[in-house]
Amino acid sequence: MATENPRRWWALLVLATAQFMVIMDTSIIGVALPEMQRQLGFTPGGLQWVFNAYVIAFGGLLLLGGRLSDLLGARKVFTTGWIILIAGSVLAAAASTAWVEVLGRAVQGVGGALIAPAAMTLLMMLFGHNQKELGKAMALYGAAAPAGGTAGVFLGGVITEYLSWPWVFIVYIPIGLATLAATGLLPAVKGRRGSVDVVGAISVTAGLALIVYAIVAENLIAGAAGAALLVLFLIVQRMVKQPLMPLSIWRTPGLATANLAMALLGAAWIPMWYFLNLYLQQTLGYGAFASGAALLPMTVAVMIFMIGITARLLGRFGAKPLIVLGLAVLAAGVAGLSFARPDGSFAADVLPASLIAAVGMSLAYIPAMISAMSGAKPEEAGLASGIVNTTYQVGSAVGLAVMTAIATSQDELIDGFQGAFIGAAVVAGLGALLSVVLMRPPRAAVQDLDTVSV
Template sequence: MRRSPWATLAVLALAQFIVVLDVTIVNVALPDIQTDLGFSADSLQWVINAYTLLFGGFLLLGGRMADLLGARRVFVGGLILFGVTSLVAGLANSPEFLIGARAVQGLGGALLSPAALAILTMTFAHGRDRNIAMGVWGGLAGLGGTLGVVAGGVLVDSLSWQWVFFVNVPIVIALVAVVPVFVPDLRHHVGRRTFDTLGALLGTAGLLSIVYGVVRSEPRGWASFEVLGVLIAGVLLMVAFVFVERRSAAPLVPLGLFRSRALSISGVSLALNGASFLSMFFLTAIYLQQVRGDSALDAGVHFLPMGIAAIVGAVLSAQLVQRLGTRTIQLAGTVLSAAALLWLSQAHAAGSYATELLPGFILLGFGIVAVSVPGQITAVSEVRPAEAGAASGVVNAMYQVGSALGLAVVTTLSISHTTSELTHGATQQHALEAGFERGLLVAALFAVANALLTLATPQLQPTAEQLTEATAAA
């Protein structure tokens, strides 16, 4: 049966849309989730981190499964898992229940996202059509992040927080129903049919242990047996992960890729970029509602200019990077991000949104994509064409993991400062405001470190095709 490739693109892009939507739509629901399910201040971040860590930790395995089992089969399996766990998350009645559902939901995203991209690249040959398809893919993904904050606010205010998860279910059902009609079962030849499940489990378990240790350091202290134990366990698991990858015939993470200085530096840069952005998003979503008194919808609308700036910034970055080079634009992005975070850190509860928050949101929207677009291009600039897919997967996983680790550090330091202020007699509002300021200053330090790191990246003049693929991946 002959299928329209553009109909295939519509199905794939909509699936990626809901995966990205799910990251932002949940943030504005966090205060309601915290109140309803009784989350503590330090455990609330796991609603985000459980999803992010499992998504990043199993992203490469998802890509490998798509290669070995067939991309359409893995795509459908990931969709179903994502839909079922969205339903389960909406039905959660305890923090542990919701965190578990979010973790498995992240696994579903890690299966469907690389499978969808694999189908897209096999459906469209190199050239104009693929460039258009990748542009649509990246554009809809960016739109999902932007609309998520407003959609989350509408759902929370008009229905309940549960609907930020329930909304995925009918979309997933519709997508699964039309996949056999519109999505071809394409396969390409692969070498040895080997999974690296052990590598994925060791790497993800190690990262989870390290993040858990950072989070527990606030209530328990860095010298406690619990914190030291899980941190040491995390490091040992990561050492075991590297050992397994070095000896594997078909490693999940080809360690030889890190011989590329451009990939190593750009991967860390994108991780720092994710750490700054996710930390800001998490803290500000809570600050807007718990300190400034916004409704969920108001908070979503207040975030909207940042999303619009990011979309415009992606277009401008793609144009300017060809004229000025990757390092110039990336450095400008880190400076904009640092300035934005410093600006936002000075906001006050009774201050004007137009003067204290809006400029920071707009600057950050431009800054984040001005780092990610050239960073993606630079990351794969020194790898062989046959390794480009693996390199892109590694860099995307580093972004997700960096986001989760950064959120853990920032949230822990923010909560610690809030607790200290309360102990010294500050009011609840003042203490929360002080914690918000401390967290954003730490996020700004990530951006400053990123600026220094960017100075070591090469200056490249990308082709139009490299720009299109980087914009889609950013």
């Protein structure tokens, strides 16, 4: 019988804080984007790299982070991830040019890719011996994600309005140092022998970055190079003895269709959130604080639905109906935002549609995650979870790149925003349609799942 760690609940607080901060890192920068654009000289098309640099590094290296956690020990990788995240925060805060800011965000993403899988490994070590405690621990750990997203929106507005945009990164430094000081609460984990698929990790991350660049810059050569690197990744996964992503995992029932739904969910939700931030500030003239406050109803709705409602509906109706309905509702909400006017108001043009979109996101997200993992063998559940995490990030990055290309192709700012919202609505609607056609009801449900950035 495994020995209980007497400090396990304090250790959980450290892990939940890490999850909170990693997720907050994707939302806290949203309301600061217009100010960063003005001060650092980002072009309208280049601004999306502040978000995508983090997402690409995080998503592209997530599977590598999980592998390193197994080989080197989860606590060591968790600690290293925080050191890298702090370094990236310092670089992003001190940036005086656009490219340095993007570099800092990418470094933050590398740190996040090490922290997230290591934290889940440590959580399983602390509570895996007791299913009742594990359920409570997973609920608390999982709640940290929507809480981080909500806090990021609000704090980003407060910090940008009353301090300045570099402080959205500076805030990570003291919290990171405090987390490093508390890593002694975490269990020491011995590593094991094995190889690291560095070529696979580099090829998939660089390939994704080039694809995103090609879409925004309309560069065919970059697109071809990115595609070639992604093909190389698949070849490497077939050839090496210990790949990051064994291709046999895709024979798991329901994995491919659930990942498709997650990719399209990210490709619709993240562009909507990104351009809604810009619409509030650049068209309606909101300040950073007012913009963050305007987004709070949407993010609070996501948190309430995910934690309190979706799980109950899932038990009653199953995953597929909720995924289809969620994507369809998201499409309706985002389509509603496309009617936003240049002289619009929050109450008429933003609040109703954004709340509808939030409900759709909340209905689809957890069921899609569970559907991706439900057919996996127990020993492959972690890999399936890592893949669906990565897929969501990839979908977010590519979706944002496509909608940015649509927005910047328009002459008027409001036309660009409306075009991006229409594009995101089409993506969500396509996701709902493909889920109806392709998805089959899972044979079993997975109760414990890893949480990804919303």
